[in-house]
Amino acid sequence: MSINIPRGTQDILPGTVEKWQYIEKFARDLCKRYNYNEIRTPMFEHTEVFSRGVGDTTDIVQKEMYTFTDRGDRSLTLRPEGTASIVRSYVENKMHGNSNQPTKLYYIGPMFRYERPQAGRYRQFVQFGIEALGSNDPSIDAEVLALSRDLYRGLGLKNIKLVINSLGDLESRKAHREALVNHFKPVVHELCGDCQNRLESNPLRVLDCKKDHNHPSMASAPSILEYLNEESVKYFEDVQSYLTAMNIPFEVDPNLVRGLDYYNHTVFEIMLEGKGFGSISTLSGGGRYNGLVEEFGGPNTPGMGFALSIERLLLALETEGIELPIPQEMDVFLIALGDEVKKDATSLLYQLRKAGLVCEKDYQDRKIKAQFKAADRFNAKYVAVLGEEELSRGVINLKDQETGVQEEVALDIFVKYVSSK
Missing domain, CATH: 3.30.930.10 (Bira Bifunctional Protein; Domain 2)
Known part of the structure; x- marks a missing residue:
């Protein structure tokens, strides 16, 4: 269903x-x-x-x-x-x-x-x-x-x-109300059912009618400004x-x-x-x-x-074709290469988020090329790649997506380093 x-x-x-x-x-x-x-x-x-x-x-x-x-x-x-x-x-x-x-x-x-x-x-x-x-x-x-x-x-x-x-x-409205009733009474039978009901209960609403707004009596109705x-x-x-x-x-x-x-x-x-x-x-x-x-x-x-x-x-x-200035950028897309680094990558991602950065990683075991494409779709500023070899040396590879510049950053200062950029 x-x-x-x-x-x-x-x-x-x-x-x-x-x-x-x-x-x-x-x-x-x-x-x-x-x-x-x-x-x-x-x-x-x-x-x-x-x-x-x-x-x-x-x-x-x-x-x-x-x-x-x-x-x-x-x-x-x-x-x-x-x-x-x-x-x-x-x-x-x-x-x-x-x-x-x-x-x-x-x-x-x-x-x-x-x-x-x-x-x-x-x-x-x-x-x-x-x-x-x-x-x-x-x-x-x-x-x-x-x-x-x-x-x-x-x-x-x-x-x-x-x-x-x-x-x-209230005094002005009462005077205007009486004038409206006297104005519309002769033609009330020409107005819609709602207006006929409103004429006695709330004649001001007759002026707000969408069905009868083109009726000649609307244009000649007494103005409230005349009764203030x-x-x-x-x-x-x-x-x-x-x-x-x-x-x-x-x-x-x-x-x-x-x-x-x-x-x-x-x-x-x-x-x-x-x-x-x-x-x-x-x-x-x-x-x-x-x-x-x-x-x-x-x-x-x-x-x-x-x-x-x-x-x-x-x-x-x-x-009016106005686009609101909504930022779509992600700070870091983290790529983990190999099962041995997944836990370290997950911990690092958590630390980045705690530092106030917008981050994401792959959850579908896609190839590195597909992960870089995902980073592009997220409009990530940086892509950080952590593999077994980088982990053994205590570093991570960081790529600036706008300039294409790559550098190695020590893992123990990585969060602070990226947060300062």
Whole structure:
């Protein structure tokens, strides 16, 4: 019987996994510079974490979650996104009481959504995200935007743009919500079933519909920017001024909304411009979510964050033809000639590895010519040959693969000698 990988998942094999490791290390180093600390939460949570945190009206909760009942008759869900879990942990572990505020966190890990697989989009995917909890300062919004942009630029992507919008505070959103309902009601019968259901429960989501985005009513829909109160206008202007001060280019798009219920004030997306990336140009997105901590029983705590898919990032790098600078070199390939030297060669290999060198040897008793070819495939800097005659004299033959220069090195100083080169 043939057993294949589940649809929407992937095996990340040697030769590719090194790209993932490079990106993850780059992201961790970047977060360290911005003083964000790593947090790791469970891959599954009580379903209420996501229905409450993400929102009952979202596609994620209604259509995409992997939910199951355990033996204790508890409803559990594989995490479809990171923010709700982070906020749950923030409240449960009373991180709001820490002396250093705001609490600045990042995460990297697998998420799960049941959606149609396509290029760069899987049912199990790896998400990197950051969350800053505990500050109403608009400079935190700008900092999150700067970090997200630095990640893409630092990895070599040039054709990206930052698009921002404001959803305003609760008062502004209520006024805009009423205007949207009045606008779409006369044509609601022309919209898809999802939009008809959303019009009363969450009319902002109608603007995010992929099916009806070409409907004439979308272009003429009232803009949230027309309904921002004075406080929300000032907040959005401050975010823009901080971005300008950092010389970070951006565009304001009044039609930009995010698909999760918890957003307010600043929302943003980073998009890839250019051909070859497909119809979905968004690389990442996020925004401010004041009020979400209270939903989990915590104190009044503002939050700001963003998330990206590593898979889509890799696709963007491929689209722009960017090769990550991943070293492929091996330090030493050790060739042992004859059964009498195998134990000594194995011991020497162990000492080389303990010294921090990347090393390998043959495990298939191949001829010396085949072993030299293997060293070439591993891109080894040096090939060390130890035979019975060399062992009897206490030396080993070392060849520099780039220059072709060969020399004999005393065995008792060999590890130190190679480590110093």
